Amino acid sequence: MRVAIVGCGGAGSEHAFGYGQVEGLRIVGCCDVVLEKAQQLASKFGAEAFTDFKEMIEQVRPDIVSVCTFEKDHAVVAITALNAGAHVLCEKMLAASLDEAKTMVRVAREKNKLLATQFNYRHIPSVRWLKGLLSSGALGELLLVNLMVHSYCHHHGVDLLRFLFGEVISVQAAMRGGRNEVPYRGWEGISEDLLYIPPNSFCAIVHFESGLLGVTTSSFRHRLEDLMLELHLVTTKGRLSLRRMRYENICGDLDTNIDLLGAPSFPEPLPFKATFALSVQSFVAVVRGEPAEIATGEDGMRAMQIEHALLMAARTNQLITLPPMA
DSSP states (O other): OEEEEEOOSHHHHHHHHHHHTSTTOEEEEEEOSSHHHHHHHHHHHTOEEESOHHHHHHHHOOSEEEEOSOGGGHHHHHHHHHHTTOEEEEESSSOSSHHHHHHHHHHHHHHTOOEEEEOGGGGOHHHHHHHHHHHHTTTOSEEEEEEEEEGGGHHHHHHHHHHHHOOEEEEEEEEESOGGGSOOTTOTTOOTTOOSSOOSEEEEEEEETTSOEEEEEEESSSOTTTOSEEEEEEETTEEEEEEEEOSSOTTOEEEEOSOOTTSOOOOOOOOTTHHHHHHHHHHHHHHTTOOOOOEEHHHHHHHHHHHHHHHHHHHHTSOEEOOOOO
């Protein structure tokens, strides 16, 4: 299969590295508005370099396109690729607005192509380990979830809450500050009705379909490399925490008073960057018709709906109910 990368910065490079480890794939095109970036990445894989993604897609006719641009360009690139017959793996946030996300999902369905969202935190080994324990009932009945994230990891946190604990039906929230305080270069074009990267302080109560209650908090005022996220659970059997999930060891440190005798061993430390390749390779497996865990375009759109609800809850001081999944 032929692969093309649009956006050759850090995320694009990680996608390319992941594809490069899969037998039977060939990276044939790398596109970036900065030609030097495209050339640098393309040279590592014997691919062609482009500055125009439409020209690249037309010329190299890829089977797979990874969209690694700023959020404002996700929709136009993904829709072009889907219409050209490619499967698409799109970086988070899926789109710059909910309307764009809905269009992306609709086009993927119409073209019968896979649209996936790059929620690579689903592939953190300790997250997968925890999901296995939750599915087996080894932890007892869940009573409370507390997720603390750096603001730049917040959107992944929203998806993790759904991935681990089920559908979110409503939220309450409070916030201090606004997006103008967050030093993110990609704000251009992102809807003002989406939270995405919380400011100085943000907290929310999350109501799950199961009846479980969760609390999530975030700020960008601590060092990202030192703490990306922490997850704390209270169950009928005790407590379990994944502490200091960080760049050098994204699995974090296990802290629990629950007897896990007979459970799978806690995963070995893993650098955060390794999760990109795991996610990319799972996407390729699904494209090939093999069983694997991915976040779909629908999952990406649902995360955006939750971001919208969180911001509306903070603005209005009201409980906001989410629409049913389409």
